[in-house]
Amino acid sequence: MARVKDMYYEAHVQVLVTYYADVKLERLPPADAKKMLHYPETDVAKDIYMQFPAEWCKTYMDCWEAIVDAWRTPESYEERRSRSERAKMRQGPAHHQGSRSLGQYCDAWSRYHDGQVINLYEGYALSNKGKASDPNNVFSSADGPEAYTNPNSL
Structure with missing residues (x-):
């Protein structure tokens, strides 16, 4: 579900970046977007969103319009501001997988742990517990959920 x-999120940001590049002929860094x-005062208008649908949604413009409408509600703006503020308060990383995908983290963990194989669930838990290279970073259901919950990811 996180990938969806x-x-x-990426489509939302990309609309602004593309609009600025193609129409305003300006570079808009994703961080600024x-x-x-x-x-709502700094967001683009609905008609602009409708001109730049995500590639995966171009043939379903009614769905794209529903997505755009959901992005532009007062609640959505408030939620984005709230998430941004929470992110600023975090100390340290939310997980220890770096720029690796979860599958790549699992592969790296396996290399550092004598070829032991872990599933994605275990890999997700371990990426919140510690680095793949840490010899003490092993999965045990006896550890309890607090061992696998990184307070920086909440």
Whole structure:
């Protein structure tokens, strides 16, 4: 489900970046685009979103319109601001997989742990517990959920 959320989020940011590049002929860094999404005053109008649908949604413009409408509610703007504020308060990383995908983290963990194989569930838990290279970073259901919950990811 996280990948689907990432698709929506990245599409949201990409509309602004593309609009600025193609129409305004200006470079808009993604970090600036993300900040613009926090307020209706700095966001682009609905008709602009409709001109730049995500590639994966171009043949379903009614769905794209529903997504755009959901992005532009007062609650959505408030939620984005709230998430941004929570992110600023975090100390340290939310997980220890770096830029690796979860599957790559599992592969790295396996290399550091004598070829032991872990599934994605265990890999997700371990990526919140510690680095793949840490010899003490092993999965045990006896550890309890607090061992696998990184307070920086909440």
